[in-house]
Structure formats: C-alpha cells, structure tokens
Amino acid sequence: MNQTIGQTKPTSLLYLDGVSVSFDGFKALNALSFVIEPGELRAIIGPNGAGKTTMMDIITGKTRPDEGQVFFKGEIDLTKKDEAEIASLGIGRKFQKPTVFESHTVWDNLELALNRKRGVFPTLFYRLTAEDKARIEEILATIRMSSRSSDLAANLSHGQKQWLEIGMLLAQEPELLLVDEPVAGMTDAETAETAILLKEIAKTRSVVVVEHDMGFIRELGVKVTCLAEGAVLAEGSIDFVSSDPKVIENYLGR
Numbered sequence: 001m002n003q004t005i006g007q008t009k010p011t012s013l014l015y016l017d018g019v020s021v022s023f024d025g026f027k028a029l030n031a032l033s034f035v036i037e038p039g040e041l042r043a044i045i046g047p048n049g050a051g052k053t054t055m056m057d058i059i060t061g062k063t064r065p066d067e068g069q070v071f072f073k074g075e076i077d078l079t080k081k082d083e084a085e086i087a088s089l090g091i092g093r094k095f096q097k098p099t100v101f102e103s104h105t106v107w108d109n110l111e112l113a114l115n116r117k118r119g120v121f122p123t124l125f126y127r128l129t130a131e132d133k134a135r136i137e138e139i140l141a142t143i144r145m146s147s148r149s150s151d152l153a154a155n156l157s158h159g160q161k162q163w164l165e166i167g168m169l170l171a172q173e174p175e176l177l178l179v180d181e182p183v184a185g186m187t188d189a190e191t192a193e194t195a196i197l198l199k200e201i202a203k204t205r206s207v208v209v210v211e212h213d214m215g216f217i218r219e220l221g222v223k224v225t226c227l228a229e230g231a232v233l234a235e236g237s238i239d240f241v242s243s244d245p246k247v248i249e250n251y252l253g254r
C-alpha cells in the first residue's frame with residue numbers, strides 16, 4: 001500500500017490505492033493510486049487507452065477492480081456499491097455525448113433532473129416549490145443559460161447542450177462530478193466558457209475532468225494527472241507535467 005496516499009485517506013473525498021483491472025489479460029489499470037480533495041478541480045490527461053475511462057468506470061461502479069481500494073468521503077468503500085448506490089451517494093458522471101431531452105425545453109430538462117434526484121415518479125403529479133424554482137434559476141445562471149430557459153433543447157448548440165447536461169447533473173447536487181471530454185467538438189469560445197463554468201462549479205464541489213485539449217487544460221490552471229498504461233505517469237502543475245520527458249514521450253510528443 002502506498003504510504004503517502006494512505007496517510008491522506010481520512011480527509012480525501014476520493015481515494016484510489018493500487019487499483020488494477022484486467023480485460024482478457026490486458027491490464028487497463030495497473031496499480032493506479034490518486035486522491036481528490038474536497039473542492040478540488042483536477043484535470044486528467046493521457047494517451048488513448050491509458051485507462052481514463054476505465055478509472056471513471058471503477059469510481060462509478062460500472063467496473064469492479066481486481067485489486068485495490070476505492071474510498072469516497074473517507075470510509076465509504078465504493079467497490080462494495082452498485083452504480084445506482086454510488087450515484088445516490090453524490091457521484092455524478094457526465095459522458096462525452098450530451099444526452100439531454102431534445103423535445104423538452106431547457107427549463108423542463110432541469111426540472112426533470114431535479115425530480116429524478118427525489119425519485120418523484122410520475123413527474124406529472126409533482127408541483128415545484130418556490131425553492132425548486134429558485135434552484136433551477138440558480139443553475140440556469142451558473143450554466144449561463146437563463147435567457148434560453150424556454151427554448152427546446154434540440155435548438156441549442158453542441159456546447160450549450162453540454163452545459164445543460166452539466167446543469168442537469170448539478171440538480172442532483174453531486175459532491176464529486178466526473179466529466180469526460182467536455183470540450184470535444186466545441187468552438188474556441190465555448191471551450192473558454194466551459195473552463196470558467198467548471199471552475200465556478202468546483203467552488204461548491206469536487207470536479208474531475210478528463211480532456212485531450214491541452215489549451216483547455218491550461219485555461220483550467222489546476223493540478224494535472226497524466227495517466228499512461230493504467231497508472232499515474234506524472235502529477236502536478238500543467239507546466240511541470242508537460243515538461244516531464246516521460247509525458248512528452250508517452251503523450252504530448254505523439
């Protein structure tokens with residue numbers, strides 16, 4: 001067990017230690033260890049096949065590790081929980097492709113997400129409280145879409161759909177938000193807005209963002225973890241990580 005990481009376990013929001021998983025004998029994760037602190041925004045980079053998606057699958061309970069420990073908020077053993085339990089514990093995941101309800105308005109998408117958190121079903125019979133409305137308005141302001149509230153999601157740009165989906169996750173009040181390649185396919189302006197948005201969100205929760213866009217990672221200005229072959233290759237500031245010869249050889253120089 002990694003001694004340094006072991007010492008930080010009680011206070012860390014997310015703690016992975018020695019996590020390994022193999023698919024048909026191929027080690028997708030190979031003794032992966034890292035910690036995320038409360039309120040931290042962390043960027044994860046690394047070449048294709050480095051294990052970034054598998055890491056998120058392990059955290060969200062989609063994949064079980066063959067070895068290693070995964071703890072949330074100190075003592076919750078995520079390897080013993082299923083996907084639904086992990087989501088309700090406060091871990092939200094944003095997949096690369098937006099999955100908003102296109103035929104509903106922006107507001108209704110957020111309302112549906114708010115109700116999903118409560119398990120209200122069918123939504124038809126539930127009336128929004130003043131508090132719910134205030135929360136939806138707050139989320140709209142956070143994702144900078146207050147003026148698009150009554151527009152159909154189908155009419156949003158790709159970037160706006162991504163922000164709406166992030167808003168829908170916020171409605172579920174996650175303590176940890178995992179975001180997979182949010183700026184893929186975005187314009188430069190949308191990419192810059194997304195960096196601001198994620199920094200804003202990380203003021204009230206922890207965010208782990210996987211991205212290949214180095215310009216975006218630089219705009220985030222946070223600690224970066226570079227994965228390669230299922231383990232941490234380098235970790236630190238973007239300048240530190242991007243000048244590491246191992247990172248240049250395995251990722252940036254490709």
Ligand SMILES: Nc1ncnc2c1ncn2[C@@H]1O[C@H](COP(=O)(O)OP(=O)(O)OP(=O)(O)O)[C@@H](O)[C@H]1O
Pocket residue numbers: 023024027028046047048049050051052053054055
């Ligand atoms: N369910 C699975 N069955 C078999 N192999 C898998 C499975 N999931 C992942 N792998 C393999 O594990 C390795 C790590 O994949 P993973 O998707 O985690 O990498 P990644 O860093 O997310 O890559 P990318 O940047 O391309 O998304 C890859 O070689 C992949 O083919």
